[in-house]
Amino acid sequence: MIRGMTESDMPAVKALMQSIPGFWHEAWNDGTLSRALASAGDLALVYEEGGRIVGMVFCHDLGFRAYLSELAVAEDMRGMGIARKLLARVEKILRERGCDMIIADVWHSAESFYRELGWTQPDVALLRKSLKNPPV
Secondary structure, three states, X not given: OEEEOOXXXXXXXXXXXXXXXXXXXXXXXXXXXXXXXXXXXXXXXXXXEOOEEEEEEEEEEOOXXXXXXXXXXXXXXXXXXXXXXXXXXXXXXXXXXXXXXXEEOOOHHHHHHHHHOOOOOOOOOOOOOOOOOOXX
C-alpha cells in the first residue's frame, strides 16, 4: 500500500536506506530526513507491506521541473513492482499539477530500470560540488 510519508516513518525510512549498501551517506542524519520530508511534502511516499515500510520515494516539485532525489526498495522485496508503483504515483501527482518533466541522478546499476519506464538521458552534464570543505 502506498501512502504519504510522515515524520513518524523516519526511523523505518532511515533503516531502509541504511540497509542498502552504498545508499546512506555519512553526512546524513535525522535532520536530513526531516528536511527532505518537509521539502518533498506530498511527494514523499512510502510503500508498506504487512506493516513494514519496504519502499520509499522523495521527489521535489521545483516549479520548472521535478527532481527525484531518493527511491529505495528493500532488497528482499525487489522485483515485485514496488518502485514502479511509487514512481507511477509520483508521476501522476506531478502530471496533475502540470509538471512536464522529472529528473534524477541514478545509480548506473539502476539505469536499465529507469530506461524501461521511458526515462532518457538529457543533453546535459551532471556536475557536483562538495560543500564539506569549502576553500578559504
